[in-house]
Amino acid sequence: NAGVTQTPKFQVLKTGQSMTLQCAQDMNHNSMYWYRQDPGMGLRLIYYSASEGTTDKGEVPNGYNVSRLNKREFSLRLESAAPSQTSVYFCASRPGHYSNQPQHFGDGTRLSIL
Amino acid sequence: AQTVTQSQPEMSVQEAETVTLSCTYDTSESNYYLFWYKQPPSRQMILVIRQEAYKQQNATENRFSVNFQKAAKSFSLKISDSQLGDTAMYFCAYSNTGNQFYFGTGTSLTVIP
Numbered sequence: 329n330a331g332v333t334q335t336p337k338f339q340v341l342k343t344g345q346s347m348t349l350q351c352a353q354d355m356n357h358n359s360m361y362w363y364r365q366d367p368g369m370g371l372r373l374i375y376y377s378a379s380e381g382t383t384d385k386g387e388v389p390n391g392y393n394v395s396r397l398n399k400r401e402f403s404l405r406l407e408s409a410a411p412s413q414t415s416v417y418f419c420a421s422r423p424g425h426y427s428n429q430p431q432h433f434g435d436g437t438r439l440s441i442l
Numbered sequence: 443a444q445t446v447t448q449s450q451p452e453m454s455v456q457e458a459e460t461v462t463l464s465c466t467y468d469t470s471e472s473n474y475y476l477f478w479y480k481q482p483p484s485r486q487m488i489l490v491i492r493q494e495a496y497k498q499q500n501a502t503e504n505r506f507s508v509n510f511q512k513a514a515k516s517f518s519l520k521i522s523d524s525q526l527g528d529t530a531m532y533f534c535a536y537s538n539t540g541n542q543f544y545f546g547t548g549t550s551l552t553v554i555p
Binding site: 368376433436 | 477489494
Protein backbone atom coordinates (compact mmCIF):
# COMPACT_ATOMS: atom_id res chain seq x y z
CA ASN A 329 0.00 0.00 0.00
CA ALA A 330 1.81 3.10 -1.26
CA GLY A 331 -0.26 5.66 0.69
CA VAL A 332 0.61 9.20 -0.45
CA THR A 333 3.18 9.46 -3.23
CA GLN A 334 4.94 12.70 -4.13
CA THR A 335 7.09 13.35 -7.16
CA PRO A 336 9.77 14.47 -7.54
CA LYS A 337 11.67 14.04 -4.25
CA PHE A 338 14.22 16.75 -5.09
CA GLN A 339 14.27 19.60 -7.57
CA VAL A 340 16.42 22.62 -8.28
CA LEU A 341 14.95 25.48 -10.27
CA LYS A 342 16.13 28.85 -11.46
CA THR A 343 14.22 31.97 -10.53
CA GLY A 344 11.32 32.47 -12.93
CA GLN A 345 11.00 28.85 -13.98
CA SER A 346 7.73 27.01 -13.55
CA MET A 347 7.13 23.60 -12.08
CA THR A 348 4.36 21.26 -10.97
CA LEU A 349 4.66 19.04 -7.93
CA GLN A 350 2.61 15.88 -8.19
CA CYS A 351 0.75 14.08 -5.43
CA ALA A 352 -1.32 10.91 -5.59
CA GLN A 353 -3.00 8.84 -2.90
CA ASP A 354 -4.37 5.35 -3.16
CA MET A 355 -6.43 5.29 0.05
CA ASN A 356 -9.67 6.59 -1.50
CA HIS A 357 -9.41 9.75 0.61
CA ASN A 358 -11.64 12.70 -0.13
CA SER A 359 -9.51 15.52 1.31
CA MET A 360 -6.01 16.48 0.19
CA TYR A 361 -3.59 19.18 1.31
CA TRP A 362 -0.37 20.93 0.34
CA TYR A 363 2.02 22.27 2.99
CA ARG A 364 5.40 23.88 3.01
CA GLN A 365 7.88 23.32 5.81
CA ASP A 366 10.50 25.92 6.63
CA PRO A 367 13.01 25.88 9.51
CA GLY A 368 11.50 27.27 12.70
CA MET A 369 8.07 27.70 11.14
CA GLY A 370 6.52 24.26 11.22
CA LEU A 371 4.12 23.26 8.47
CA ARG A 372 2.05 25.94 6.82
CA LEU A 373 -0.97 25.15 4.69
CA ILE A 374 -0.78 26.38 1.11
CA TYR A 375 -3.98 24.99 -0.41
CA TYR A 376 -6.37 22.20 0.31
CA SER A 377 -9.12 20.28 -1.43
CA ALA A 378 -11.94 19.14 0.81
CA SER A 379 -13.33 16.91 -1.91
CA GLU A 380 -12.93 16.23 -5.61
CA GLY A 381 -13.80 19.34 -7.58
CA THR A 382 -13.11 21.85 -4.80
CA THR A 383 -10.00 23.75 -3.75
CA ASP A 384 -9.45 26.42 -1.12
CA LYS A 385 -6.65 28.70 -0.04
CA GLY A 386 -4.75 28.02 3.12
CA GLU A 387 -2.42 30.23 5.11
CA VAL A 388 0.22 30.93 2.43
CA PRO A 389 -1.31 30.58 -1.07
CA ASN A 390 0.46 33.44 -2.86
CA GLY A 391 2.65 32.29 -5.75
CA TYR A 392 0.98 28.88 -6.01
CA ASN A 393 -1.88 27.25 -7.87
CA VAL A 394 -3.42 23.83 -7.42
CA SER A 395 -5.47 21.35 -9.40
CA ARG A 396 -7.53 18.50 -8.04
CA LEU A 397 -7.27 16.39 -11.15
CA ASN A 398 -9.42 13.57 -9.81
CA LYS A 399 -10.04 11.94 -6.47
CA ARG A 400 -6.52 10.49 -6.34
CA GLU A 401 -4.39 13.39 -7.56
CA PHE A 402 -3.72 16.89 -6.28
CA SER A 403 -0.98 18.92 -7.94
CA LEU A 404 0.78 22.11 -6.86
CA ARG A 405 2.11 24.54 -9.45
CA LEU A 406 4.68 27.29 -9.15
CA GLU A 407 4.17 29.54 -12.17
CA SER A 408 7.25 31.73 -11.66
CA ALA A 409 9.51 30.34 -8.96
CA ALA A 410 11.11 32.72 -6.47
CA PRO A 411 13.94 32.07 -3.97
CA SER A 412 11.42 32.58 -1.14
CA GLN A 413 9.70 29.40 -2.31
CA THR A 414 12.73 27.29 -1.44
CA SER A 415 11.26 24.82 1.02
CA VAL A 416 10.22 21.26 1.66
CA TYR A 417 6.73 20.59 0.34
CA PHE A 418 4.42 17.97 1.79
CA CYS A 419 1.24 16.56 0.40
CA ALA A 420 -1.26 14.97 2.77
CA SER A 421 -4.65 13.35 2.61
CA ARG A 422 -7.35 12.21 4.97
CA PRO A 423 -10.56 10.27 4.57
CA GLY A 424 -13.07 13.08 4.73
CA HIS A 425 -14.38 16.23 6.22
CA TYR A 426 -14.19 15.03 9.82
CA SER A 427 -11.80 16.72 12.14
CA ASN A 428 -11.00 13.63 14.21
CA GLN A 429 -9.29 11.97 11.29
CA PRO A 430 -5.51 12.41 11.05
CA GLN A 431 -3.72 13.31 7.88
CA HIS A 432 -1.49 10.86 6.05
CA PHE A 433 1.63 12.45 4.61
CA GLY A 434 3.85 11.85 1.62
CA ASP A 435 7.64 11.83 1.99
CA GLY A 436 8.04 15.42 0.86
CA THR A 437 9.70 17.26 -2.02
CA ARG A 438 12.81 19.33 -1.35
CA LEU A 439 12.70 22.29 -3.71
CA SER A 440 15.53 24.78 -4.13
CA ILE A 441 15.14 27.99 -6.14
CA LEU A 442 18.39 29.62 -7.23
CA ALA B 443 -7.68 32.36 13.78
CA GLN B 444 -6.41 29.28 15.52
CA THR B 445 -2.78 29.21 16.63
CA VAL B 446 -0.66 26.42 18.03
CA THR B 447 2.38 27.22 20.15
CA GLN B 448 5.26 24.93 21.04
CA SER B 449 7.54 26.90 23.32
CA GLN B 450 10.39 24.39 23.49
CA PRO B 451 12.43 24.45 20.25
CA GLU B 452 14.83 21.77 21.51
CA MET B 453 14.82 19.19 24.28
CA SER B 454 16.94 16.23 25.27
CA VAL B 455 16.35 13.22 27.49
CA GLN B 456 18.39 10.30 28.69
CA GLU B 457 17.47 6.93 27.30
CA ALA B 458 14.84 5.16 29.45
CA GLU B 459 13.81 8.43 31.14
CA THR B 460 10.56 10.33 30.75
CA VAL B 461 10.13 13.61 28.90
CA THR B 462 7.19 15.97 28.41
CA LEU B 463 6.73 18.20 25.38
CA SER B 464 4.48 21.23 25.74
CA CYS B 465 1.81 22.56 23.41
CA THR B 466 -0.75 25.30 23.84
CA TYR B 467 -3.39 26.43 21.39
CA ASP B 468 -5.82 29.24 20.95
CA THR B 469 -9.38 28.69 19.78
CA SER B 470 -12.89 29.92 20.36
CA GLU B 471 -14.44 26.63 19.29
CA SER B 472 -15.74 23.99 21.67
CA ASN B 473 -15.36 20.99 19.39
CA TYR B 474 -11.96 20.22 17.94
CA TYR B 475 -9.22 17.61 17.80
CA LEU B 476 -5.58 17.63 18.71
CA PHE B 477 -2.73 15.56 17.36
CA TRP B 478 0.95 14.91 17.91
CA TYR B 479 3.05 14.03 14.89
CA LYS B 480 6.63 12.76 14.86
CA GLN B 481 9.09 13.62 12.10
CA PRO B 482 12.31 11.58 12.27
CA PRO B 483 15.37 12.44 10.17
CA SER B 484 13.81 10.48 7.33
CA ARG B 485 11.39 13.43 7.06
CA GLN B 486 8.30 11.23 7.21
CA MET B 487 5.37 12.62 9.22
CA ILE B 488 4.05 9.93 11.55
CA LEU B 489 0.95 10.22 13.72
CA VAL B 490 1.80 9.57 17.36
CA ILE B 491 -1.46 10.21 19.21
CA ARG B 492 -4.73 12.13 18.97
CA GLN B 493 -7.25 13.56 21.42
CA GLU B 494 -10.86 14.58 20.99
CA ALA B 495 -11.70 17.78 22.86
CA TYR B 496 -15.03 16.44 24.10
CA LYS B 497 -13.32 13.53 25.85
CA GLN B 498 -12.06 14.17 29.37
CA GLN B 499 -9.93 11.04 29.43
CA ASN B 500 -6.39 11.56 28.25
CA ALA B 501 -5.34 9.51 25.23
CA THR B 502 -2.63 6.86 25.58
CA GLU B 503 -0.70 4.90 22.97
CA ASN B 504 1.85 2.54 24.52
CA ARG B 505 4.70 4.73 25.84
CA PHE B 506 3.02 7.93 24.63
CA SER B 507 0.35 9.75 26.59
CA VAL B 508 -1.10 13.23 26.67
CA ASN B 509 -2.12 15.64 29.38
CA PHE B 510 -5.09 17.49 27.94
CA GLN B 511 -6.21 20.54 29.90
CA LYS B 512 -9.13 22.01 27.96
CA ALA B 513 -9.68 25.06 30.12
CA ALA B 514 -6.00 25.95 29.94
CA LYS B 515 -5.88 25.06 26.22
CA SER B 516 -2.88 22.87 26.85
CA PHE B 517 -1.99 19.56 25.21
CA SER B 518 1.34 18.13 26.33
CA LEU B 519 2.92 14.87 25.19
CA LYS B 520 4.64 12.55 27.64
CA ILE B 521 7.07 9.96 26.37
CA SER B 522 7.94 7.27 28.90
CA ASP B 523 10.95 4.95 28.76
CA SER B 524 12.51 7.04 25.99
CA GLN B 525 14.23 5.12 23.23
CA LEU B 526 16.85 6.16 20.71
CA GLY B 527 14.27 5.81 17.97
CA ASP B 528 12.22 8.57 19.60
CA THR B 529 14.78 11.12 18.43
CA ALA B 530 12.79 13.31 16.05
CA MET B 531 10.99 16.58 15.58
CA TYR B 532 7.57 16.55 17.24
CA PHE B 533 4.68 18.68 15.99
CA CYS B 534 1.50 19.49 17.81
CA ALA B 535 -1.51 20.04 15.52
CA TYR B 536 -5.06 21.31 15.88
CA SER B 537 -8.01 20.46 13.66
CA ASN B 538 -11.29 22.35 13.83
CA THR B 539 -14.73 21.53 12.49
CA GLY B 540 -13.67 22.94 9.16
CA ASN B 541 -11.13 21.15 7.07
CA GLN B 542 -7.87 22.76 8.09
CA PHE B 543 -5.01 21.68 10.25
CA TYR B 544 -2.83 24.08 12.20
CA PHE B 545 0.65 22.99 13.21
CA GLY B 546 3.02 24.28 15.84
CA THR B 547 6.62 25.12 15.02
CA GLY B 548 7.91 21.85 16.44
CA THR B 549 10.15 20.59 19.23
CA SER B 550 13.36 18.81 18.33
CA LEU B 551 13.85 15.92 20.76
CA THR B 552 17.18 14.13 21.17
CA VAL B 553 17.40 10.91 23.15
CA ILE B 554 20.87 10.52 24.64
CA PRO B 555 22.30 7.01 25.03
